[in-house]
Amino acid sequence: MAAVETIEKLERIYGALGAVGEASTTKVADHITPDYGRFLAVAPFLALATVGPEGLDCSPRGDVPGFVRVADSRTLILPDRRGNNRVDTFGNIIASPGVGLIFMVPGINETLRINGRVAEVQEGNAIVAVDECYVHCAKALIRSSFWSSQPADAPTDVD
DSSP: OOOOOSHHHHHHHHOSTTOOOHHHHHTOBSSOOHHHHHHHHHOOEEEEEEEETTEEEEEEEEOSTTOSEEEETTEEEEEOOOSSSOOHHHHHHHHOOEEEEEEEOTTOOOEEEEEEEEEEEETTEEEEEEEEEEEEOSHHHHHHTTTSOOOTTSOSOOO
């Protein structure tokens, strides 16, 4: 298989970049819509992607449903939940405020994607300014059978 190293080759394989179907673009909002707010209110888990001096990082975050609060239609309050105390995520945010968030709700195959910038870091919280927000299609979770029971050979205790 030949490596894809140019945009031109990528477009030969997938078609013109930016030629996305209407259904994929009409759901994108520059704010949290009421429907997206309802999704956030029941989401107990998210993956938070950041970039900093050491490179990329993606960190799982979870708590009771709705632990990420909607301050207004363009602002989220993302609480910090101390874990291993590495502080990779907040260190990255201070160096480069861009964030990508993927929210998940158990049993629901769609995910909610939010891209934005951390406008302010407070003790225990990051204030996220929303640039774009949309529901991502269910294909990845359906293909993976993500919500099915745990495979028999999956590790149950990881150090």
